[in-house]
Amino acid sequence: MSWAKNFWGYKTGKMKKIVIIGGGINGLIAANYLAKEKYDVTVVEKKSFTGGACIKDSAVIQNKEIDFAYGATVLGMMPDFIFSETGLDKLIETFYPKTPKLVYFPDSKKSTRIFQNNKELDVELEQEWGEKGDTLGFRNDENKVINYIQHIYKNAISPSIEHAENFLGKDNTDLWVRGSAKDLLDHYFTSEKTKLYMGMTVIESGPASIYDPGTAFTIPLMDSGSVFNGYWGYVKNGIWKISENLTEINKNLGVKFSLNSNIENINTEKGLISYNSNGVINELNYDHLLFATDPKAPGELLNNETIKSKNSKLNYLGSSGKVTAFFKNPVKWVESNKNPEYDTSFRFFFSNNTLEEFETASQNASKKVADYCPGYIQVYAEGGAQRKMNNDEHLDKIILFTKNLSFDKSAEKIDDVKEKIISRVMPHIKNPEDLVFSKFLTPKDLNETFYFPEGNIDHMTLDGNQNFDKRTFSSNANNFYKYYDFDNIYYCGAGSFPCGSVAGTPGYMCAKQLIRSDQ
Numbered sequence: 001m002s003w004a005k006n007f008w009g010y011k012t013g014k015m016k017k018i019v020i021i022g023g024g025i026n027g028l029i030a031a032n033y034l035a036k037e038k039y040d041v042t043v044v045e046k047k048s049f050t051g052g053a054c055i056k057d058s059a060v061i062q063n064k065e066i067d068f069a070y071g072a073t074v075l076g077m078m079p080d081f082i083f084s085e086t087g088l089d090k091l092i093e094t095f096y097p098k099t100p101k102l103v104y105f106p107d108s109k110k111s112t113r114i115f116q117n118n119k120e121l122d123v124e125l126e127q128e129w130g131e132k133g134d135t136l137g138f139r140n141d142e143n144k145v146i147n148y149i150q151h152i153y154k155n156a157i158s159p160s161i162e163h164a165e166n167f168l169g170k171d172n173t174d175l176w177v178r179g180s181a182k183d184l185l186d187h188y189f190t191s192e193k194t195k196l197y198m199g200m201t202v203i204e205s206g207p208a209s210i211y212d213p214g215t216a217f218t219i220p221l222m223d224s225g226s227v228f229n230g231y232w233g234y235v236k237n238g239i240w241k242i243s244e245n246l247t248e249i250n251k252n253l254g255v256k257f258s259l260n261s262n263i264e265n266i267n268t269e270k271g272l273i274s275y276n277s278n279g280v281i282n283e284l285n286y287d288h289l290l291f292a293t294d295p296k297a298p299g300e301l302l303n304n305e306t307i308k309s310k311n312s313k314l315n316y317l318g319s320s321g322k323v324t325a326f327f328k329n330p331v332k333w334v335e336s337n338k339n340p341e342y343d344t345s346f347r348f349f350f351s352n353n354t355l356e357e358f359e360t361a362s363q364n365a366s367k368k369v370a371d372y373c374p375g376y377i378q379v380y381a382e383g384g385a386q387r388k389m390n391n392d393e394h395l396d397k398i399i400l401f402t403k404n405l406s407f408d409k410s411a412e413k414i415d416d417v418k419e420k421i422i423s424r425v426m427p428h429i430k431n432p433e434d435l436v437f438s439k440f441l442t443p444k445d446l447n448e449t450f451y452f453p454e455g456n457i458d459h460m461t462l463d464g465n466q467n468f469d470k471r472t473f474s475s476n477a478n479n480f481y482k483y484y485d486f487d488n489i490y491y492c493g494a495g496s497f498p499c500g501s502v503a504g505t506p507g508y509m510c511a512k513q514l515i516r517s518d519q
């Protein structure tokens with residue numbers, strides 16, 4: 001199926017050539033599935049290494065070097081079948097906390113526990129937040145939607161409202177896919193705090209409004225990974241081991257990598273790209289060309305004014321940033337006396353008490369009212385998780401991943417914001433004096449480091465116009481990943497369906513659709 005055919009339609013014995021521009025997680029996953037179908041695959045990457053935003057950084061702290069996650073930190077959205085079919089499961093050790101997530105609001109030092117068991121969760125939400133709504137009904141319906149999302153992932157089905165209605169029924173599609181996050185949350189819950197916790201992922205990619213139709217879908221979407229059954233967890237040593245191992249797996253499958261490569265020209269008539277690699281101009285023919293970059297790059301590289309103009313009208317604004325905090329002794333959480341296993345729990349620190357305050361903060365961030373409009377901070381206990389996997393490092397690490405940062409300034413210009421983020425979490429740590437170093441990244445830094453448009457970790461905001469069936473550039477109903485009108489050019493970076501994340505789902509779905517249409 002992946003053999004080239006001559007003018008008369010006979011197979012020529014030559015493998016079809018695929019060029020993938022961009023060696024992040026999506027380029028690597030697409031390369032893996034295409035190489036296994038016997039395509040001749042070359043990945044052309046601008047940087048001197050693969051991995052995109054799933055790479056490591058390192059620092060010398062207390063005279064010793066330590067590695068840490070530069071961009072992505074936690075694994076969760078990857079489908080289990082991608083993890084196993086690529087062979088990553090044989091090479092990567094993982095851990096995910098089974099303990100409840102812990103949620104803190106400004107008016108309480110005590111956490112509310114988000115149990116994985118729905119009955120326990122139901123009781124906790126009623127006791128702690130006075131929830132009188134239908135938590136069990138919400139989880140039940142959410143699971144139906146997640147099953148549906150996982151079904152379209154696995155079978156590489158283009159998302160469409162019609163298909164969703166056939167699977168979920170009209171009411172659930174209206175509520176969970178077409179609807180706004182606000183309507184979805186009001187439908188199931190009475191407590192503002194439950195709504196805030198359950199709805200916070202609406203601003204995962206950037207300051208989407210909870211009132212925007214189509215934003216409800218982001219809520220089940222963020223739990224639609226299956227590598228840990230919908231939960232999030234850690235990779236031994238660090239998440240960059242995913243990209244490093246995948247690169248090696250791909251090399252063994254015959255995928256060629258051209259690093260340090262700047263595309264000079266793409267001749268779409270001839271199916272030819274030329275690029276400069278370390279001062280040498282190379283040319284490559286392609287039968288299919290995949291862009292696994294951010295979605296703006298292809299318009300620039302194709303030098304196509306119409307596409308550039310269309311792309312300029314999309315919403316890219318990102319508002320995420322992260323502080324990696326290093327402690328010379330293991331972090332002692334105030335609440336771990338409840339249960340020592342809670343040391344590795346995910347923690348969420350809100351600065352708002354109501355959905356309306358949350359909305360105001362995220363929209364103020366998008367209007368650049370301030371450098372930082374506090375909403376919530378997710379805390380990843382990376383060091384604690386590493387110890388669970390018998391990786392004892394000389395420093396403990398926690399990651400404070402936050403939203404509602406404005407795009408204007410790099411971290412070095414807003415040290416006060418870093419302090420504000422750290423000081424929201426520190427009262428919950430018994431040994432704050434052990435903090436020895438911290439590194440802060442803002443959306444502007446993410447733009448400069450990873451080329452993310454406007455610093456968006458999903459390459460494009462998950463607003464209602466860029467979610468589910470609308471998250472495509474394709475003019476071709478049968479192939480969701482085609483790039484505009486081109487027959488043999490595709491886009492499968494984080495700006496395509498479903499979204500960003502160290503999942504590789506866009507790369508997988510694009511590869512599967514390409515293979516299918518090529519048969």
Ligand SMILES: Cc1cc2nc3c(=O)[nH]c(=O)nc-3n(C[C@H](O)[C@H](O)[C@H](O)COP(=O)(O)OP(=O)(O)OC[C@H]3O[C@@H](n4cnc5c(N)ncnc54)[C@H](O)[C@@H]3O)c2cc1C
Pocket residue numbers: 021022023024025026027044045046047050051052053054070071072073074075076077261262263292293294297301321322441446450451457458459492493494495499500501502503
């Ligand atoms: C700070 C931060 C924290 C995050 N946290 C998490 C997390 O904890 N968990 C999670 O799952 N996700 C997380 N994410 C999101 C996740 O990292 C990204 O969504 C995902 O890595 C995107 O993968 P990608 O392959 O689509 O794109 P990228 O990783 O952006 O890769 C694109 C590749 O294309 C290359 N490229 C670009 N232009 C060109 C060109 N002209 N020619 C050749 N090559 C080019 C780039 O160098 C890059 O290697 C985080 C991201 C950031 C930045």
